[in-house]
Amino acid sequence: MYTITRKEWERILIDHPDYVGKSMLRHEHEGRVCEAGDACCFEYLLPGAPNTGATLVFEHIHFEIV
Known part of the structure; x- marks a missing residue:
């Protein structure tokens, strides 16, 4: 988790x-x-993330904005 x-x-x-966007569905x-x-x-x-190209990450699943 970032x-x-x-x-x-x-x-x-x-x-x-x-x-950057917003999730269309709850998942x-x-x-x-x-x-x-x-x-x-x-x-x-994301700061500190490896350069993995087009891997899509989602708030609360993969990262948190604090």
């Missing part, structure tokens, strides 16, 4: 608007839930 500050997230939104993975409207993006945009 942790990202609100300021870092806002910077990603500004710098990469085409690669669950390994007991964690991402609600419709929660954030999603490509993993490589």
Whole structure:
């Protein structure tokens, strides 16, 4: 699980608007839930994440904005 500050997230939104979005559906993975409207993006945009290309990650499942 990655942790990202609100300021870092806002910077990603500004710098990469085409690669950040909102989850369209509520879904669950390994007991964690991402609600419709929660954030999603490509993993490589998150600070500290490896450059894995187009791996899609979801808020509350793969990362938290604190």
